[in-house]
Amino acid sequence: MSRVGKYPVTVPAGVQVALQGRTVVAKGKNGELTLDLTDHVDVTVEGSSVAVAPRGEDRRARTMWGTTRSLIQSMVTGVSTGFVKSMEITGTGYRAAVQGSDLVLNLGYSHEIRYPVPKGIKITCERPTAIRVEGADKRQVGQVAAEIRGYRGPEPYKGKGIRYDNEVILRKEGKKK
Incomplete structure (x- = not known):
C-alpha cells in the first residue's frame, strides 16, 4: 500500500x-x-x-x-506554475479559434460548435489545429480538455478528430476487396 x-x-x-x-x-x-x-x-x-x-x-x-x-x-x-493540456486537431477543414470568450470549433459538422470558456481557464490557439488549455485547477483543466475532445474524438481509421498531444491512436486497417 x-x-x-x-x-x-x-x-x-x-x-x-x-x-x-x-x-x-x-x-x-x-x-x-x-x-x-x-x-x-x-x-x-x-x-x-x-x-x-x-x-x-x-x-x-x-x-x-x-x-x-x-x-x-x-x-x-x-x-x-499552473497546469496545461495541449490538444491537436487532425482532419481536412477541421479548425479551432478563440472569439471573445468562446472557443469556436469547425469539426466537419453542418454547424460550428461554440464552447464558452469557463472562469479560471485560459484557452489559446497558436495554430488553427492546436488548442492549449491552461489554468490553476488541475481537475478543471482536465475536465475542460475532455469536454472539448468529446465533440469529435479521434477515430481509428484515419485518425481524424481532436486528440491530446501525448495520446497515441491505435490505427485499424480499412476494408479489403
Whole structure:
C-alpha cells in the first residue's frame, strides 16, 4: 500500500498556504484555490511545508490521508506554475479559434460548435489545429480538455478528430476487396 501521505508538501516561494478552520487556502501568482477537508484527516502548516495526518487507523482515514496530500500538492503546483493540456486537431477543414470568450470549433459538422470558456481557464490557439488549455485547477483543466475532445474524438481509421498531444491512436486497417 502506498504511503504518499507521509511526505510533507513543500511550499515554493511566492505561494502562501493557510488553514482556515477545516479549509486549506493556497494563494499564488495564478490565483487562489481552496480545499474543504474531511473529518478523517488533520492538516498542519509549518513554515514552508504542509503535513497531513490521518485521524484514525481505519481504512477510510488512511485512504483520505494520501488523497488529501495529493490534492494539496496539486493546489500548490496550480497556484505557482499552473497546469496545461495541449490538444491537436487532425482532419481536412477541421479548425479551432478563440472569439471573445468562446472557443469556436469547425469539426466537419453542418454547424460550428461554440464552447464558452469557463472562469479560471485560459484557452489559446497558436495554430488553427492546436488548442492549449491552461489554468490553476488541475481537475478543471482536465475536465475542460475532455469536454472539448468529446465533440469529435479521434477515430481509428484515419485518425481524424481532436486528440491530446501525448495520446497515441491505435490505427485499424480499412476494408479489403
